[in-house]
Amino acid sequence: MRQVKLRPGEEYRDELEVELPAFEFGGQRYLPVPERIPAELVVTRATTGTVFSLAFTVRLHGPCYRCLGDAVLELPISAREYQASSPEDEELTTPYLHEDRLEVSDWARDAVALALPDKILCRPECAGLCPECGKNLNEEPHTHEEEHGDPRWAALEALKERLG
Ligand SMILES: [Zn+2]
Ligand SMILES: [Zn+2]
Numbered sequence: 752m753r754q755v756k757l758r759p760g761e762e763y764r765d766e767l768e769v770e771l772p773a774f775e776f777g778g779q780r781y782l783p784v785p786e787r788i789p790a791e792l793v794v795t796r797a798t799t800g801t802v803f804s805l806a807f808t809v810r811l812h813g814p815c816y817r818c819l820g821d822a823v824l825e826l827p828i829s830a831r832e833y834q835a836s837s838p839e840d841e842e843l844t845t846p847y848l849h850e851d852r853l854e855v856s857d858w859a860r861d862a863v864a865l866a867l868p869d870k871i872l873c874r875p876e877c878a879g880l881c882p883e884c885g886k887n888l889n890e891e892p893h894t895h896e897e898e899h900g901d902p903r904w905a906a907l908e909a910l911k912e913r914l915g
Contacts, residue, residue, distance in 0.1 A: 753856040757794060765792045769859035771809060776867055781813035781824070783863075790859065800835040803845065803853065809863050816870040817879030818887050824871050830862035 755767055769790045771783040790807035806829045815822040835843035847858040878888035883895050 753854065754852045755792065755855050757851045757853060760794075760796070762793070762795045765794070766790075767792055767855060769805075769807060770856045771860055771863060774811065774813075774864065774867070776813075776871065777816060779814050779816075779871075781811040781871065784810050784812050788859075790855070792853075792855065798836065800833055800838075800843065803832040803834070803848075805830045805832075805855065805858060805862065807859065811863075811871070813871060815873035815877055817872060817877045818889055819880070820873045820877075820887065820889070822871050822873040824868070826863065826866050828859070828862050828866055830858065832858065 753770060755765065758765075767790055768787045770787055773783070774781045788807050788809055790805055793802075793804040793806075795802045795804075806827075808825060808827045811824045811826070813822060813824075814820070832845035832847060833843065834845045834848050838844045845858075847854040873889075878892065880886065881888050881893065881895075886893070
C-alpha cells in the first residue's frame with residue numbers, strides 16, 4: 752500500500768501495510784525483508800491540526816560494514832508528522848499529505864533512512880577484515896606479529912601514528 756485515504760473521526764487507528772524499497776547506504780545495498788511490512792497508523796485530529804503517528808519494525812539484510820559478511824539490522828520505527836489546520840508556514844505541514852491522502856510508503860521509507868545507524872554491522876563487536884591479508888578476523892582471529900618485528904614496518908607504524 753502506497754497511500755491511505757484518511758477517514759473522518761477525531762482519532763482512529765489503522766493497521767496497514769507499507770512497501771519499502773532497497774536502501775543504498777555507505778555504497779552498499781540493504782534489502783528490507785519482507786518488503787511489505789505491517790504498520791500501525793494513528794490519526795489524531797484537533798482544531799489546530801492533525802497528528803499522524805506511524806509505527807513498524809523493519810528488518811534490513813545486507814553486507815556488514817566491516818567484514819562484508821551478512822548483517823541483519825532490526826529497526827523499530829516510530830515516526831510522527833503534523834499538519835496544521837491553517838498552516839502559516841511550511842514547518843507546520845507534512846510533505847506526505849496530499850488532499851486527504853497520506854503517502855505512507857514514502858513516509859516509511861524516509862523514516863527508515865533517518866533511523867539508520869552510522870554503520871551496519873553483523874554484530875556490535877565485529878572484528879572486521881585483517882588490513883594486511885584481508886581474512887575475516889571473526890572466523891580467524893590472528894595478528895601478524897612477524898611483520899611488526901620488521902624495522903621497516905615499525906617505521907611505517909610510527910609514521911602512521913604521527914599522521915594519526
Ligand atoms: Zn562483520
Ligand atoms: Zn591477516
